[in-house]
Each structure stands twice: as C-alpha cells, then as structure tokens.
Amino acid sequence: MSDHFDLNHWCNHYLARVEQALDNWVSVDASTDLGHAAPAELMGAMRYAVLDGGKRLRPLLVFAAFEAVSSDLTLASVPVQGEAEAALRAACAVELIHAYSLVHDDMPCMDNDVLRRGKPTVHVQFGSASALLAGDALQALAFELLTPDASVVPVGRQARLCRLLARAAGCAGMAGGQAIDLASVGRVLTEDQLREMHQLKTGALLQASVMMGVACADATAQVVQDLQAYGAAMGLAFQVVDDILDVTADSATLGKTAGKDQAQDKPTYVSLMGLEPARLYAQTLYDQAMAALASSGLPDTRALQGLASLIVQRSN
C-alpha cells in the first residue's frame, strides 16, 4: 500500500477498462467469447444504450470492493488466476443490468422520458419495440458475461456472481422496487416505506456491485458483513442525493429531466424530510459507510472511501 492515492487517476484507469470491455462484449465481434451473429439493428440499440455514457458507478464499486478485499494478504499471498477477469466481467454485467433498467424505465408505458445522458432515449431513437427487446437482451447478456468457460473464471465464482446479480435485479430487488415506485405515485409514503422502496429500486444493485466485487476474491465473514453494510449505506445515500439533485440541479447538469419527481408527484426524501434534513441524512449514511470500512480491518479501502465521497458530493 503506497502513501499516495489519487481517486481521479484510479477512476480513469478502471473507466477505460470498462469502456473497452463493454465495447468488445456488446458487439458482434466474433473474436470475443461472446461475439455471435446478433441482428445488427438490435445490437445497435443495445450499444446505444450501453456505450459512451453513464458514470459507471456500479462497475467502479465492483473494482473498489475487489481491490479492498484483495488487499487482505493474510488470506491469499498471491493473486489467484481468474480473479481480475471475474471482476471485469462482474463490473460489466452489473452495468448491463443498470443500462437495461434505464431503457425500460424510460419507455412510454413507464416514465415516458425522452432525454437520458443528454441524448434521446432508446425508444425515441429506435422505437418502443426495439427498446423493449434491447433491454431484454441486455439482461440476458449480463448473465452470459458471467458464465464463460470454466478455464476463464472458476465455476464457483460464476455461480455466486449470477446469484448475487439475479437477486439484486429481480422481484425482490430492482424490479420489485420499480413496481413499488409505480404504485406509489400520488400516494403519501412513510419514511420507512420510502426507504424500503429505494433499498430495492436502487440500493439492491449498488449493494450487489460491492458484494460482487467481494465475491471475486476470498473474504472473511466479518469483511463480507462490513462491506454489506457499506453497500447498504451507499445504496441509500445515492438515492437521497438523487432526490436532492432533482430539486437543486438543472436538466443540463443532470443530463436528464430535472424536477421530474415533483412534476409526477412522486414521494422523495426531500418532499418527506425537507432539503436540509435530507442533506444531513446523506452525511449520516456516509459516516456509517466509513465506520463499516474501519470495522472491516481491511488494509486498503481508499477506493471505497473515495467512491463514497463521490456519491455524496456528486452534482449529477
């Protein structure tokens, strides 16, 4: 562990890896282990949804958690073959799930949004039927990415990664949270109900990103528990900050339509708590995440610390 840690440099290093890997894997390039004869138009919509946009927060959480766990050299003194490859695949898989959820969430029958990351949404660009299929295919591709030949990633890790991702994406995770969100428009929720909704809708996949990074290396039960707590706090903090930005930022900064929650009369942390208490709550969650990292005893959690700051202090 060196004394100097440059978060920007760290992020740029991994962002470049993720962008290149997504560009390779979401393609008909037959030189990759996934490249196969997918119809050009469908692949075009999938690439449009995934490439050249997004903060890649979830992939970065995968790498940060993987690095933190790998820094515990008491468990394994030499890197195990296939671990880094597993982390890269996990990072891309979770981003594919995130990307598909945005495509479906933007569709006319859901939020009917026309702007995403400063570009027309997928259904505006390709039509609703293609958006539906592109989202469906991205979800399948995530699981394909996690299940290469056994020589590439050990099958035990493949199975664990699939399980973590499927749980986080499904009815008791992201899709479940979206269903609660859908049913809550125009209703008054308690803070507990709001927290449960967000824990599923956004929190589950963010927490899964952390746990998938953990699953790419070997960790003690204590480390697993502490990083679970870190992931839970960050998942919630992300949403609280999202709600704050929805009322304080403009569309150009956000790259998506601002003031949407208010216009749709959706319950948010800001509408429930007020702006300043929401800001304080985000800070409290940040402190909880830091405490969990300290408790883990891992020698190097600087990337996880840095991402926590980014999540709480981000402006879009």
Added chain:
Amino acid sequence: MSDHFDLNHWCNHYLARVEQALDNWVSVDASTDLGHAAPAELMGAMRYAVLDGGKRLRPLLVFAAFEAVSSDLTLASVPVQGEAEAALRAACAVELIHAYSLVHDDMPCMDNDVLRRGKPTVHVQFGSASALLAGDALQALAFELLTPDASVVPVGRQARLCRLLARAAGCAGMAGGQAIDLASVGRVLTEDQLREMHQLKTGALLQASVMMGVACADATAQVVQDLQAYGAAMGLAFQVVDDILDVTADSATLGKTAGKDQAQDKPTYVSLMGLEPARLYAQTLYDQAMAALASSGLPDTRALQGLASLIVQRSN
C-alpha cells in the same frame, strides 16, 4: 428399461412436478429458498403469467433429455446427488424465460395481443408498466432459480445451465429472433432467412431445453452432438407446425388469436412453401430428430421420441 412406455402418464407425472415447483418458486413463500419480500402486485402479475396455463413443452424436453442421458449407465452407475434437483430447476427456469417472452411479446408496442392461453394477456389484466416489470423480473428469477446453494446443485452445473439459458434467451437467441421478426413484417423473406429467424426466435430456447436436460447429467461428446441435432430439428418443426396451425385452427382451439400472421402480413412457412409442402417439411424434421436419437446410442429415448410426435401432431 421396461417394455411399456405411456407418454401420457409420463407427461402428467412431470407436469404435476413442474406446476407445483413453479407455484412454490414464483411466490413470496419464505419457506422456499427463493421466497422473499417481493411486492404483492408484481408477484401477482408474475404468477398470472406463469401459472395455470401453457403446454410446458420446454420443461418436458428438459426432463426427457435428462432421462435419456441418465439412461446411459456406462457413465454413472448410480444417480449423482443433485441431478434431479438440477433438472427440476432447469425445467422451471426455461419456462420462466418462455413466459416472460410471451408477456413482452403481447405488449402493445409489440404484437398488441389481448388473448393468451384463453385469458386476457398480462398487460390487459395489470397494465403495460406492470407487464414490462413482471417480464423483467421473470427473466431474473430464472437465473436465480439456477443458482441455489452449492450444496443443492454443484456449481459447475449451475454455471453451465446459466450459460446455456442466457445464450438461448439473448441477442443471438430468442430476443435476436424477435428483433428479426419485427423487422420482417411486410417483407418477403427467403426460406433461409425465415429458417434463421425461427432458429433464433423459437428454436434456440427449445434446443436449449434439450441441452439443459443433457447438462444435468454426464454425457459423451457424441450424445451431446446428437441431442443438439434432435433439439435443432424439433425447434424448427415446432415453428413450422405453429405456422400451419395459424391458418388451419381457430382461436378457441389455439387459445390465442388465429390467423394473426396472415393479418399482420408476416412471412411464414405456409406463406412461403404452401400448406402441403409445409406439412411434409415438418415430417422430414421429425425423421431427422428420430435419426439423431438412433445415432446417440442411448438405451432409452422414448420420452424424447414421444415429445417429437406431440410437437409434430399437436392441434394447439
């Protein structure tokens, strides 16, 4: 191997198992390993889409292939623990993927169909947003089902099953075929193009059902190759018969809207070849499937033979 094989009895045995397993797993029942706090309305739409309907052809193909491979006692003289559980999970997982594809396929932005298995389609019953989410959640649930604790199904089989299913469902499988289908409305396709479309749209998942059954036991390379050929022929035959029934059966018998392809000016085997040549083609594919089973040398392929007859002779 006994002399008498009753296909009806065989089907009913496995159908009962599949129905009960789906009823258990697509639920919020906390006593199963999947039962978790999914929102009631979302789970309601998922159950509506999956339970009490459908021929369960794909699950039956999983079991038939699993039984055929297991009948080769030269490889394993005693059943390996977890194999039957793996087959049950594979059977249900492939049915969940099939069910989700029907939900999304029926949506207004796709086929806009209001009748399925004699009931209102999911989006008619629950609204388009819920149909979208229910389909998404069913896909995730399929992969969750395939990745239980390592003590339940060995991780190597879990990984292989996930890979087979993800490939068959994704951009180079079912979703890809639907994209080609979407783009082909009103166009004239050659027989090769039509075959490629159906090989992806319907064939990939039917073939994957067979290969997932194979993956639940141990098989020689020759058996894998022959059952792949069986699956490919049956996947294609299924679609040819589907096209025949679309023009020869009525909606009540089909349980869905008849004459739909013609009304939408979609290319079909019947529109391309004519009715009688299409019937002959289905018979040829059946013969190919039987030849592949004979070539495999497996001692008991009676269930696979019976399902092939069912597929070619079905009336709905």
